Amino acid sequence: MRNDKIIFIGKPNAGKGTLQKSFLEGRSEEFELLSVGDLLRKARKEQTELGKKAAAYMDAGILVPDELICGLAIPALQSATKPIISDGFPRNVYQAKAMLDAGISPIVIEFYVDDNVARERALNRLICEKCGETYTLNQFHPPLVEGICDKCGSPLGKRSDDNSEVVERRLKEYQEKTLPVINFLACNNIEVHTIDTSSSNAADQLIKLLID
Numbered sequence: 001m002r003n004d005k006i007i008f009i010g011k012p013n014a015g016k017g018t019l020q021k022s023f024l025e026g027r028s029e030e031f032e033l034l035s036v037g038d039l040l041r042k043a044r045k046e047q048t049e050l051g052k053k054a055a056a057y058m059d060a061g062i063l064v065p066d067e068l069i070c071g072l073a074i075p076a077l078q079s080a081t082k083p084i085i086s087d088g089f090p091r092n093v094y095q096a097k098a099m100l101d102a103g104i105s106p107i108v109i110e111f112y113v114d115d116n117v118a119r120e121r122a123l124n125r126l127i128c129e130k131c132g133e134t135y136t137l138n139q140f141h142p143p144l145v146e147g148i149c150d151k152c153g154s155p156l157g158k159r160s161d162d163n164s165e166v167v168e169r170r171l172k173e174y175q176e177k178t179l180p181v182i183n184f185l186a187c188n189n190i191e192v193h194t195i196d197t198s199s200s201n202a203a204d205q206l207i208k209l210l211i212d
């Protein structure tokens with residue numbers, strides 16, 4: 001293990017969630033996972049204060065305010081007792097600086113995909129309303145029974161932010177706010193690697209980077 005704090009960065013629908021799941025298969029005991037997006041979706045479902053505050057930002061496809069996010073993510077990264085993968089934090093330079101200031105010095109994996117592929121994936125995505133498992137409407141990873149989660153049998157639906165208007169805004173947010181994080185961290189001596197997720201050996205590349 002090269003570093004026990006691992007940051008996954010990628011534009012919406014770059015495929016980082018899928019690669020993260022395949023990486024953790026058989027390794028879930030060895031790693032912790034911090035997915036800020038999943039925590040926010042859970043908070044919304046449970047109607048917590050955080051969930052209520054985050055909802056409008058998420059539906060608009062823009063970033064939730066930094067103080068809410070940093071208060072959630074930084075303690076989780078600091079208190080991890082195993083190597084931890086952070087999926088979706090930091091997402092702007094303010095958050096990245098707060099992370100470095102908190103003494104967290106991670107390895108970063110950037111998941112790259114072309115914008116048009118990202119758009120198509122977003123519009124084809126289904127998500128389980130109960131367990132969060134994701135599927136596609138196309139041949140890539142459809143559910144065994146239409147509209148039903150293979151894992152828990154609950155109904156599948158669309159994510160509220162997977163419509164073309166919001167997808168465009170999220171891509172723009174990524175370009176303007178998240179992409180500069182990569183440069184910022186690299187300039188602060190953080191190791192950054194890029195994986196092209198449309199490459200057939202993307203999963204092997206990830207294993208090589210994190211385990212070998």
Ligand code: AMP
Nearest residue numbers: 036037057058062063064069088089091
């Ligand atoms: P995701 O599931 O990672 O695509 O995140 C869904 C939404 O949650 C984003 O569009 C943002 O509104 C919000 N979100 C997730 N991570 C962050 C973050 N690090 N900073 C601010 N907002 C976030």
